[in-house]
Amino acid sequence: MTPSAVIFDIGNVLIEWQPERFFDAEIGVENRHSLFATIDLHTMNDRVDRGENFSAVLAETAERHPERKAELGIWHDRWLDIASPAIDHSVRLMTALQARDVPVFSLTNFGIETYALAATRYHFLRAFDLDFISGHMGVIKPDSRIYEMLEEGADLTGNQLLFTDDRTENIAAAAARGWQTHLFEGSQGWADRLVAAGLLTPEEAQ
Known part of the structure; x- marks a missing residue:
């Protein structure tokens, strides 16, 4: 039919949509592996995809992982470069x-x-x-x-x-x-x- x-x-x-590839280029492969092992960024993104506010989810995640605030800021501020x-x-x-x-x-x-x-x-x-x-x-x-x-x-x-x-x-x-x-x-x-x-x-x- x-x-x-x-x-x-x-x-x-x-x-x-290849966040790992983006962060490999931005912060290096080893650091990217550490970042994604520390924070389940894909599950974080699922929350946004279900309708939670993008900025609020990123801010909450950064509060729980202050040692990764810089990388989470990149996810927030350069999201369009990730989706590219x-x-x-x-x-x-x-x-x-x-x-x-x-x-x-x-x-x-x-x-x-x-x-x-x-x-x-x-x-x-x-x-x-x-x-x-x-x-x-x-x-x-x-x-x-x-x-x-x-x-x-x-x-x-x-x-x-x-x-x-x-x-x-x-x-x-x-x-x-x-x-x-x-x-x-x-x-x-x-x-x-x-x-x-x-x-x-x-x-x-x-």
């Missing part, structure tokens, strides 16, 4: 789908404040036909509720939806609801899937 709508994850699909760069081919695919009048939705684990910040640099984040942003929804992938909320908001279900994400657990949760899915491992593979689904021509998927 040809999908009625296409759903993009954002982190590592439309924008690279855009994956240009994926952005072109999004644009090409919309040019064919294919609805394109986001389904992303993203904080309220951080999404607004990212949209100041990545204007395509304001171009989705429908946005499903975890911070506003109060739930993150792969919780089944976030997929259910998208179905309710889009009035689409099952194989009417084609979803790409870079995390296997998020793909598995979508597949369990009957969605068509694609594990994102690079933009060319995603382009090929969109062509195979009959949504784009090979030329449009360049």
Whole structure:
């Protein structure tokens, strides 16, 4: 079945999200290992993605780990540099789908404040036909509720939806609801899937 709508994850699909790589360059590999061993920064980020205030979460974490206040300040003040760069081919695919009048939705684990910040640099984040942003929804992938909320908001279900994400657990949760899915491992593979689904021509998927 040809999908009625296409759903993009954002982190590592439309924008690279590699905090370890960023901090390796900023503070050195050994110090980065120590930082991430001391503070579970990904769990901290999950709190933001569930809707907690970005600055408040960082301030609370810095209070509990004053010896890492400088690094947490980098996470806060240079967050846009961590969430970088855009994956240009994926952005072109999004644009090409919309040019064919294919609805394109986001389904992303993203904080309220951080999404607004990212949209100041990545204007395509304001171009989705429908946005499903975890911070506003109060739930993150792969919780089944976030997929259910998208179905309710889009009035689409099952194989009417084609979803790409870079995390296997998020793909598995979508597949369990009957969605068509694609594990994102690079933009060319995603382009090929969109062509195979009959949504784009090979030329449009360049």
